[in-house]
Amino acid sequence: MFSINIQGGKPIYEQLYTRISELILSGSMAPDEKLPPIREVAKDMGINPNTVQKTYQLLEQNGLIYSVPAKGSYVCKLTEESDALASLRKKSITQFKESAINAINHGVSAKTLHEEIDSIKEKQQ
């Protein structure tokens, strides 16, 4: 299903959130595409339905999916200007800054950080 590993400290619902949002933001899941039902995800991944529901709820709050009662959940249409994306983008930048400051504090050079970014960019293309 959404292959995540339970270990690793972070709560399951958060990991699942990250994974699905990646799929949506990268376009691997198209707008209006239906997400698998909560019960199915829970069963396939061997986790609690409550956990999946929490994930879906969080995705909906952040404007990445919308749910149609009694039908299911669907991927939102995301334009570059949509509020949802803007808000998440802002959050991601804040987090990025924090980790950059932290790395610099630990003696990592700015040059190294620049290189890491370029290397990530290359891999994704």
Place this chain on the structure above:
Amino acid sequence: MFSINIQGGKPIYEQLYTRISELILSGSMAPDEKLPPIREVAKDMGINPNTVQKTYQLLEQNGLIYSVPAKGSYVCKLTEESDALASLRKKSITQFKESAINAINHGVSAKTLHEEIDSIKEKQQ
């Protein structure tokens, strides 16, 4: 003391850890300098001694301080090559990469990230 406003979200011992490690890594606290006693920090910050001890223990595990029972806790000598620093640096880079990937996934341009790094670098100088 270590002037931080305890905020919700992250555990107290972690916030305190971050603050003290900043002071050590930046050189604001010199090698072999004595840290204030656990009880004193706890009293001044209005938190429990156990919480402070957890912080000190974590700092010791990561090789940033060393504790001499019945004497006090002291800042470690950190050379650029020390294992402690290398390990922490590695961790900070991993975290940096994750947040960079996350930001890029959210549509942040590599250019923006480069600029953020430069802006951080400038502020610190």
Place this chain on the structure above:
Amino acid sequence: MFSINIQGGKPIYEQLYTRISELILSGSMAPDEKLPPIREVAKDMGINPNTVQKTYQLLEQNGLIYSVPAKGSYVCKLTEESDALASLRKKSITQFKESAINAINHGVSAKTLHEEIDSIKEKQQ
């Protein structure tokens, strides 16, 4: 439970650590096997939950178990090459050397030490 008689001298959490790590390293506890909940261990052994948690935390730090909050703690898969094991093995050899040097300094012959090792080896088989 983990049947040990708590003795003076060494801290409880350490004795418990030793006992559990023996079970894991010897294979008496299989990978991914669930450890009894902290509270249960504490109750059965008549000690404080915090003390047990300290043990579990230490086991996790050393890579012998992994904890999934709200689910439980589980035995790690340990391969001969795993970092966790390698690190612990290294530590155990260092300690062994120290005690061997100490014994020799006290006039114990190398022959006696060799015999002791063989005798231990026999018992375990």
Place this chain on the structure above:
Amino acid sequence: MFSINIQGGKPIYEQLYTRISELILSGSMAPDEKLPPIREVAKDMGINPNTVQKTYQLLEQNGLIYSVPAKGSYVCKLTEESDALASLRKKSITQFKESAINAINHGVSAKTLHEEIDSIKEKQQ
């Protein structure tokens, strides 16, 4: 003086005890040789006189030194059969066995342990 390093977890009086007993057992300090006065050791090593006194007291209890009130402390004559040595030897063997068991539990082969012993023996000759 007796060069030990304060760090390293173990209490100072214990480290100092180990160091001095090594010197005595190895013959580096001859029988009836006078040990430096407590105050001098404390001053030179930058530690508390009480700590040194505790060490000397422990050495005396274990029959390694004897103290002449108002004169000082002196190294005992140790024959191979002396009770003091026998008792310490016994203790060192117990400790050796424990560490050997521990190493074996961590997957160290008996062969490796045998080799370590031989290597120690060679260095000392």
Place this chain on the structure above:
DNA sequence: GTGGTCTAGACCACG
């Protein structure tokens, strides 16, 4: 007075 250990008991996020 210092750090280390331990108890008793509480609350929270998570599943």
Place this chain on the structure above:
DNA sequence: GTGGTCTAGACCACT
């Protein structure tokens, strides 16, 4: 019900 965090307060070994 589970692990994680935190408080309040105690005792101990060591300096």
